[in-house]
Amino acid sequence: MRHYDEETLADLLRTLPVPPQAWVKAAQEIPLARRGLDDIVERAREDQAFREALIADLETALESAGYETSPALTEAVRERLSF
Amino acid sequence: MIAHGVETDAQLVARCRAGDDDAWRELVERFSRYVYAIAVQAYRLSEADAEDVFQEVFARAYINLPKLRNDSAVRPWLAQMTRRLCLDTLRASAREQPEDLPEPVGADDTIAKLDEALYVHDALATLPDNCREILDRFFARDESYRNIGDALDIPPGTIASRISRCLVKLKTELEDEGRKPASVESGG
Numbered sequence: 114m115r116h117y118d119e120e121t122l123a124d125l126l127r128t129l130p131v132p133p134q135a136w137v138k139a140a141q142e143i144p145l146a147r148r149g150l151d152d153i154v155e156r157a158r159e160d161q162a163f164r165e166a167l168i169a170d171l172e173t174a175l176e177s178a179g180y181e182t183s184p185a186l187t188e189a190v191r192e193r194l195s196f
Numbered sequence: 197m198i199a200h201g202v203e204t205d206a207q208l209v210a211r212c213r214a215g216d217d218d219a220w221r222e223l224v225e226r227f228s229r230y231v232y233a234i235a236v237q238a239y240r241l242s243e244a245d246a247e248d249v250f251q252e253v254f255a256r257a258y259i260n261l262p263k264l265r266n267d268s269a270v271r272p273w274l275a276q277m278t279r280r281l282c283l284d285t286l287r288a289s290a291r292e293q294p295e296d297l298p299e300p301v302g303a304d305d306t307i308a309k310l311d312e313a314l315y316v317h318d319a320l321a322t323l324p325d326n327c328r329e330i331l332d333r334f335f336a337r338d339e340s341y342r343n344i345g346d347a348l349d350i351p352p353g354t355i356a357s358r359i360s361r362c363l364v365k366l367k368t369e370l371e372d373e374g375r376k377p378a379s380v381e382s383g384g
Contacts, residue, residue, distance in 0.1 A: 128310060132250065
């Protein structure tokens with residue numbers, strides 16, 4: 114077991130700075146965004162035109178439909194819809 | 197197994213896997229500093245690139261969490277994902293032969309130090325609220341004595357001695373029998 118002196122502890126505590134709160138909040142809200150993904154998938158299954166638009170240009174189709182896109186979202190839609 | 201107050205990493209991951217949004221928020225809170233520090237300290241990314249990596253790490257973690265084979269290995273799993281995305285970012289911005297871009301010098305050592313820092317930060321979570329708060333505000337959030345005094349309603353003149361006492365408590369906590377460095381417990 115390592116023994117720490119107070120100076121080392123202080124240094125290690127300084128080593129992990131706090132990221133901007135907005136980043137943390139956005140990451141914490143991923144489950145909500147993911148539910149948006151479920152909506153997209155459901156709509157693509159029921160709406161042929163929307164599905165075709167997604168296949169033609171995934172990112173543009175999502176943005177046109179009012180979704181805020183991200184690499185993770187587009188990758189997840191591709192994976193869920195298998196294209 | 198690393199204890200975070202009452203819940204281990206594995207227990208937290210299990211709750212996330214079960215669809216518990218509160219658990220996900222806690223997981224992000226627990227590892228946000230670590231992921232951020234890897235991006236800006238080990239790979240020296242700009243704030244803008246670090247933000248992209250930060251969001252992508254947690255987005256991928258959320259999607260792939262069900263595939264994680266060992267729930268207690270979530271920390272090294274996140275570290276590996278962060279490293280890969282940081283390197284991809286550096287390669288994307290490299291002008292010549294990006295595929296040959298090596299890991300930045302010292303990245304391994306920096307991440308080893310971050311692992312140790314996370315271990316100490318975990319121990320901090322087991323201290324009484326007043327100690328946890330004052331050490332976190334002073335060292336991690338870089339707040340002044342005056343701000344800390346205002347926020348915690350204590351005289352600024354007593355803060356230095358409180359910090360000193362709390363560091364001793366933290367040291368004692370870490371020296372308690374049975375504690376081991378996180379890197380040893382998780383296999384690196």
